[in-house]
Amino acid sequence: DAGVIQSPRHEVTEMGQEVTLRCKPISGHNSLFWYRQTMMRGLELLIYFNNNVPIDDSGMPEDRFSAKMPNASFSTLKIQPSEPRDSAVYFCASSGGDRGLANEKLFFGSGTQLSVL
Amino acid sequence: AQSVTQLGSHVSVSEGALVLLRCNYSSSVPPYLFWYVQYPNQGLQLLLKYTTGATLVKGINGFEAEFKKSETSFHLTKPSAHMSDAAEYFCAVISGDFGNEKLTFGTGTRLTIIP
Numbered sequence: 001d002a003g004v005i006q007s008p009r010h011e012v013t014e015m016g017q018e019v020t021l022r023c024k025p026i027s028g029h030n031s032l033f034w035y036r037q038t039m040m041r042g043l044e045l046l047i048y049f050n051n052n053v054p055i056d057d058s059g060m061p062e063d064r065f066s067a068k069m070p071n072a073s074f075s076t077l078k079i080q081p082s083e084p085r086d087s088a089v090y091f092c093a094s095s096g097g098d099r100g101l102a103n104e105k106l107f108f109g110s111g112t113q114l115s116v117l
Numbered sequence: 118a119q120s121v122t123q124l125g126s127h128v129s130v131s132e133g134a135l136v137l138l139r140c141n142y143s144s145s146v147p148p149y150l151f152w153y154v155q156y157p158n159q160g161l162q163l164l165l166k167y168t169t170g171a172t173l174v175k176g177i178n179g180f181e182a183e184f185k186k187s188e189t190s191f192h193l194t195k196p197s198a199h200m201s202d203a204a205e206y207f208c209a210v211i212s213g214d215f216g217n218e219k220l221t222f223g224t225g226t227r228l229t230i231i232p
Contacts, residue, residue, distance in 0.1 A: 042224035108160030
């Protein structure tokens with residue numbers, strides 16, 4: 001398996017533009033998580049899905065952020081409009097099985113480095 | 118709500134010296150605790166975890182951690198540091214109900230190895 005695949009690896013955009021980050025979880029995994037990593041705040045959980053359904057989006061910072069999971073093999077995180085303070089590394093992670101996170105491993109993608117100028 | 122606190126955002130040790138990275142947890146229920154490692158420009162990888170049973174947990178690359186309920190701690194150690202251990206390390210705890218769980222991470226500790 002290729003692991004969790006995120007695209008693009010790097011995104012540079014101008015303030016006000018729409019940004020879409022993409023994630024393909026590991027085949028068969030039923031939980032998907034979006035994290036944001038910054039120097040100031042560390043790793044923050046933005047939203048997570050279970051069986052394509054958003055479970056907890058309390059970490060989404062503002063209405064400018066939205067996430068979708070239209071099917072089990074694809075998720076997007078959209079920022080519209082983007083702002084310089086959104087600059088960060090965004091990670092997607094997935095987990096499978098029905099034994100819970102205590103027993104199922106969480107696999108991370110390599111992240112998308114977003115720079116908003 | 119369950120949370121973890123990592124003491125020290127940066128730790129430097131000499132090659133061959135003991136590595137000690139500190140993590141304390143806050144939980145109203147028996148916690149499930151994890152250590153993850155992040156190498157430069159990569160995602161996080163699981164080092165080890167504590168769920169139940171033996172309180173001394175061994176992980177990959179010679180790392181181990183001990184769950185101490187009396188101290189609410191889950192510190193990560195390695196007897197002898199290697200240059201390849203230079204990375205950022207994250208402590209994490211599970212929160213949420215079974216089936217709708219999430220991992221909450223600490224702020225991370227950057228480990229530097231001095232030759």
